[in-house]
Amino acid sequence: MPGLPTVLSIISSFALFVLFLAFQGKPAFEALALVFEGAFGSSFAWENTLQRAAPLMLTALCVALPARAGLIIIGGEGALVLGGLAAATLPLWLTGLPPLATLIAMGMVAMLVGGFWIGLNGWLRQKRGLNETIGSLLLSYIAIALFNHLVEGPLRDPSSLNKPSTVGLDYSLMIGMISEDSFRVHWGLVAGIVACVLAYVLVRHSVKGFALDVVGGNVRTARMLGLPVNRLVILTCVLGGAAAGLAGMYEVSAVQGSANASLIVGYGISGILVSFAARHNPLAIIVCATLVGGIEASGSLLQRRLDLPDATTLILQGLLFTNLLAWEALVGRITQWRIRLEEHANKSKGAEVQHG
Amino acid sequence: MRALSLEIIGASKSFGSFQALAEVSLTVRAGTVHALLGENGAGKSTLVKGIVGYGPLDDGELLVNNRQQQIRTPRDSHALGIGMVYQHFTVAPGLSVAENLVLSRGDLNWRIDWPLERKRLNEFMQRMPFRLDIERPVSSLAAGEKQKLEILKQLYLDRHLIILDEPTSVLTPQEAEEVLGLMRDMAHKGDISVLMITHKFGEVSRFADDVSVLRKGRLVGSTQVSATSQEELATWMMGAAESAADPVSQKPVDPSAAPRLDVRELSVANDKGTLAVSKLSLAVRPGEIVGIAGISGNGQRELTEALLGQRQSASGEIRINGARYQASRREMQREKVFSLPEEPLRNACIAGMSVADNLALRNFDQPPLCRQGWLINRRAIQTQATALIQQFNVRPADPLRPIGTLSGGNVQRAVLARELTDDVRTLIVSNPVFGLDFASVAIIHQRLRDARAQGAAVLLLSEDLDELLEMSDRILVIHEGEINFEVAADQADRATLGHYMAGGGHEDQRAAGAA
Numbered sequence: 001m002p003g004l005p006t007v008l009s010i011i012s013s014f015a016l017f018v019l020f021l022a023f024q025g026k027p028a029f030e031a032l033a034l035v036f037e038g039a040f041g042s043s044f045a046w047e048n049t050l051q052r053a054a055p056l057m058l059t060a061l062c063v064a065l066p067a068r069a070g071l072i073i074i075g076g077e078g079a080l081v082l083g084g085l086a087a088a089t090l091p092l093w094l095t096g097l098p099p100l101a102t103l104i105a106m107g108m109v110a111m112l113v114g115g116f117w118i119g120l121n122g123w124l125r126q127k128r129g130l131n132e133t134i135g136s137l138l139l140s141y142i143a144i145a146l147f148n149h150l151v152e153g154p155l156r157d158p159s160s161l162n163k164p165s166t167v168g169l170d171y172s173l174m175i176g177m178i179s180e181d182s183f184r185v186h187w188g189l190v191a192g193i194v195a196c197v198l199a200y201v202l203v204r205h206s207v208k209g210f211a212l213d214v215v216g217g218n219v220r221t222a223r224m225l226g227l228p229v230n231r232l233v234i235l236t237c238v239l240g241g242a243a244a245g246l247a248g249m250y251e252v253s254a255v256q257g258s259a260n261a262s263l264i265v266g267y268g269i270s271g272i273l274v275s276f277a278a279r280h281n282p283l284a285i286i287v288c289a290t291l292v293g294g295i296e297a298s299g300s301l302l303q304r305r306l307d308l309p310d311a312t313t314l315i316l317q318g319l320l321f322t323n324l325l326a327w328e329a330l331v332g333r334i335t336q337w338r339i340r341l342e343e344h345a346n347k348s349k350g351a352e353v354q355h356g
Numbered sequence: 357m358r359a360l361s362l363e364i365i366g367a368s369k370s371f372g373s374f375q376a377l378a379e380v381s382l383t384v385r386a387g388t389v390h391a392l393l394g395e396n397g398a399g400k401s402t403l404v405k406g407i408v409g410y411g412p413l414d415d416g417e418l419l420v421n422n423r424q425q426q427i428r429t430p431r432d433s434h435a436l437g438i439g440m441v442y443q444h445f446t447v448a449p450g451l452s453v454a455e456n457l458v459l460s461r462g463d464l465n466w467r468i469d470w471p472l473e474r475k476r477l478n479e480f481m482q483r484m485p486f487r488l489d490i491e492r493p494v495s496s497l498a499a500g501e502k503q504k505l506e507i508l509k510q511l512y513l514d515r516h517l518i519i520l521d522e523p524t525s526v527l528t529p530q531e532a533e534e535v536l537g538l539m540r541d542m543a544h545k546g547d548i549s550v551l552m553i554t555h556k557f558g559e560v561s562r563f564a565d566d567v568s569v570l571r572k573g574r575l576v577g578s579t580q581v582s583a584t585s586q587e588e589l590a591t592w593m594m595g596a597a598e599s600a601a602d603p604v605s606q607k608p609v610d611p612s613a614a615p616r617l618d619v620r621e622l623s624v625a626n627d628k629g630t631l632a633v634s635k636l637s638l639a640v641r642p643g644e645i646v647g648i649a650g651i652s653g654n655g656q657r658e659l660t661e662a663l664l665g666q667r668q669s670a671s672g673e674i675r676i677n678g679a680r681y682q683a684s685r686r687e688m689q690r691e692k693v694f695s696l697p698e699e700p701l702r703n704a705c706i707a708g709m710s711v712a713d714n715l716a717l718r719n720f721d722q723p724p725l726c727r728q729g730w731l732i733n734r735r736a737i738q739t740q741a742t743a744l745i746q747q748f749n750v751r752p753a754d755p756l757r758p759i760g761t762l763s764g765g766n767v768q769r770a771v772l773a774r775e776l777t778d779d780v781r782t783l784i785v786s787n788p789v790f791g792l793d794f795a796s797v798a799i800i801h802q803r804l805r806d807a808r809a810q811g812a813a814v815l816l817l818s819e820d821l822d823e824l825l826e827m828s829d830r831i832l833v834i835h836e837g838e839i840n841f842e843v844a845a846d847q848a849d850r851a852t853l854g855h856y857m858a859g860g861g862h863e864d865q866r867a868a869g870a871a
Contacts, residue, residue: 093469207726207731218707221717224695273851
């Protein structure tokens with residue numbers, strides 16, 4: 001039952017969430033109902049949810065792909081903002097191409113920059129022995145600092161007064177909605193779903209994915225089999241980073257219209273939660289991203305109706321993540337315990353099992 | 357005399373169906389250093405864990421100062437004054453020497469009177485044959501000093517029988533010399549008795565009074581060091597001659613054939629960065645099994661890892677079929693290089709993956725397991741697994757079960773199925789039957805002979821001399837990372853091999869120099 005910890009953690013974190021609200025004297029069950037209403041209650045709520053889920057699918061891949069090779073990368077935010085920045089600035093230099101070609105070039109350069117950034121993590125780990133979790137976190141801070149410096153400095157559009165931004169994209173370069181009337185969600189959702197499906201095929205059905213599982217499972221064995229361990233690890237990092245970079249490109253060209261501080265709203269961070277909830281399975285990421293996107297989308301409704309602070313949904317996300325880790329550890333222990341019990345039952349010889 | 361004597365009578369212990377210790381009896385005389393020799397898995401650690409109560413013995417009696425004692429937990433052994441120094445340090449690196457010593461006592465009040473404790477510690481240090489500044493942080497101590505702190509801790513806790521588990525494995529030769537010399541002197545003064553696990557002959561002959569040898573969980577012999585020789589001890593450790601089977605009549609090796617596996621002046625560093633293998637050369641011809649004998653820890657592990665591609669070599673080269681070999685997958689598949697490393701779960705399997713996937717590790721990127729060059733064909737993996745499980749009798753016969761849940765013999769059989777079904781031209785084998793039951797051993801040896809008969813070049817590294825004499829065409833002896841002896845297997849005798857495994861001539865010279 002691979003999904004068991006996720007299901008259990010959703011149940012337990014909602015229970016804790018209810019307690020948390022009840023403790024403050026807020027109408028807990030009403031709030032819970034509002035979370036569902038705000039996330040999935042109407043077609044507008046669905047659109048809002050999916051709009052937020054789209055980048056989460058891509059940033060979750062930035063965690064899930066390296067995780068196949070045994071790495072825990074938490075720096076997707078950095079790849080996203082740099083990818084977005086690269087996409088926003090490319091049209092300033094690359095003029096004269098038809099809009100579609102420019103958009104494709106923007107996507108490419110965003111993926112390239114994001115892939116380079118996370119690939120750098122993989123390289124530092126394999127060649128310099130740097131812990132990839134710490135390394136990716138620090139590189140993410142550097143990326144955000146670099147982003148702020150460029151957007152508020154050399155790349156700033158002088159006409160952006162209150163909110164420093166890069167020069168706005170031409171209207172022809174704005175990616176529109178999938179359907180203006182009936183389904184107002186931008187095309188990033190399609191990109192996210194396609195990327196997840198492709199990633200699923202890669203990890204579950206391809207030779208490379210199998211090799212990645214070997215590397216993630218036991219590096220000594222991978223070396224004994226002659227697998228190019230370093231190359232495989234760096235490859236997953238590059239692919240994951242490319243996905244996060246692409247998320248940045250869609251945020252710029254479908255939502256913001258330029259690169260500015262609104263890119264740094266934690267999509268990279270929430271992607272970690274999504275990937276862990278999906279147990280690094282790319283198809284499950286689609287579902288979990290929708291769930292987390294829904295929780296985020298319900299924030300404004302909670303604020304309007306119950307006068308709860310905006311951070312309330314962050315509390316719920318945090319509960320979800322801690323519960324997930326707790327249940328994962330517990331379920332693992334329960335499985336071990338069950339196997340031991342079975343073995344005990346199988347041993348009819350009466351040989352005593354030594355504990356400890 | 358404050359030193360304790362210890363008598364062990366009929367100590368036995370089994371793990372499941374595996375008998376780790378069988379009826380071992382030996383005596384540590386008060387005020388002596390007693391060495392416990394044996395290969396990996398001989399039962400040394402099991403025995404001393406029984407004595408200190410970490411893993412109580414199933415059966416057997418312990419007499420401390422001639423009185424029978426029950427030791428069920430470490431508390432019992434500590435109350436009797438028995439303590440153990442582990443192979444790896446158990447000191448807290450963030451604290452000072454004084455803090456480490458004081459905190460190791462279990463009887464502290466809620467408030468520690470540090471001025472008083474320091475005064476007592478300084479008085480204690482004055483009485484000791486070797487001292488450490490009690491204010492120094494442990495993180496600033498060298499390995500030898502940490503080892504001394506471990507020993508001081510035992511003395512501070514008033515232990516008069518001290519067990520050392522491979523005390524010198526983390527020390528430089530000079531540090532080892534010093535620490536063991538101090539222990540011996542304290543024993544001869546009657547302060548302590550020492551039981552020391554080791555597999556270095558030099559340490560036995562220079563520092564121990566008595567020696568006992570364990571092999572496969574049984575006591576082979578127990579004697580005074582002065583009454584024995586290194587050759588005799590080597591024979592005891594490696595197994596007596598009675599079980600040597602007649603070499604099966606085999607096709608002779610073509611001496612003019614070009615070597616298939618050719619190792620030239622290979623140097624490999626260990627984890628600490630010092631050379632474990634230095635300028636080692638060897639060659640294996642097609643249809644030949646070359647055995648490498650040696651006491652463990654003489655570079656076999658690093659050599660195997662370098663040959664398997666798990667460790668980078670520092671210099672030198674490996675050639676297969678005349679061409680330089682970098683242990684890449686393409687080279688392995690082209691030259692048909694396979695291997696049976698020791699500890700297959702650690703070195704050759706992925707514990708969490710299914711048996712079927714583990715059986716596919718060599719050929720998952722080749723048809724029919726892979727379609728169109730990039731798609732994995734799960735059904736073909738399943739079919740292949742079912743066939744191999746049947747053929748090699750892997751139990752339980754469930755291809756979807758994680759391989760980590762299988763018993764050791766079945767894991768090794770699964771690896772054998774993966775590595776030896778194809779056409780094998782070069783085979784690197786390390787301790788292939790370690791810890792396996794009789795039936796599995798027979799299957800594995802038969803498969804190795806089959807591979808040889810089909811013209812494979814086989815390099816067999818083993819700590820079991822019986823296995824080497826039975827299987828090999830030629831035997832090389834490795835000592836301190838160098839090949840110091842070579843002999844055709846039909847002319848090999850244990851005494852000569854033992855002599856070279858113990859270091860040949862130059863070990864004796866060093867002993868004379870140190871004395």
